[in-house]
Amino acid sequence: MISVVNLEQPLDFHYNRLMPTIITSEYETGDQIRLANDIKLTRTEFGRxxxxxxxxYMKILESSxxxxxxxxxxxHSLHTKIDE
Incomplete structure (x- = not known):
């Protein structure tokens, strides 16, 4: 929704009204980026x-x-000796 700026109000009013929203959006975006990076790192670690x-497991299987x-x-060798 587009809000109309009342030009009779000082710019500081609009700045002070909008800045918390902008700052919150920047923090949320930063949090989302950090979360995405954490997920990617965790997937890489799980893959490794x-x-x-x-x-x-393959080494254990081969040894077994x-x-x-x-x-x-x-x-078989023991059975052969016993049968002799």
């Missing part, structure tokens, strides 16, 4: 954490497979 967790293969081989 997820990637690190996936890599650690290796241990399972060794266990199967040793078990």
């Amino acid at each position: 954490t997820i990637s690190e967790t996936e890599a650690a 497979q290796t241990l399972l293969n060794v266990l199967k081989r040793e078990s």
